[in-house]
Amino acid sequence: MSVVDKLKSVVTGDDSLDETRFECTDCGAEFGSYKEPKRVSCQECLSREVEPVTKA
Numbered sequence: 001m002s003v004v005d006k007l008k009s010v011v012t013g014d015d016s017l018d019e020t021r022f023e024c025t026d027c028g029a030e031f032g033s034y035k036e037p038k039r040v041s042c043q044e045c046l047s048r049e050v051e052p053v054t055k056a
């Protein structure tokens with residue numbers, strides 16, 4: 001798969017079923033969500049200060 005095709009699959013949401021892991025920078029809780037990163041809030045303390053956890 002070319003880089004362009006890979007970008008297309010991200011933009012078009014072909015991988016939308018992948019759960020993204022997030023970590024709360026306030027309480028340190030880690031959780032999964034299918035939402036867009038900017039719409040995610042911590043499931044423990046409801047903080048909006050969450051960061052996507054980069055997959056290894």
Ligand SMILES: [Zn+2]
Binds near residue numbers: 043
């Ligand atoms: Zn939290």
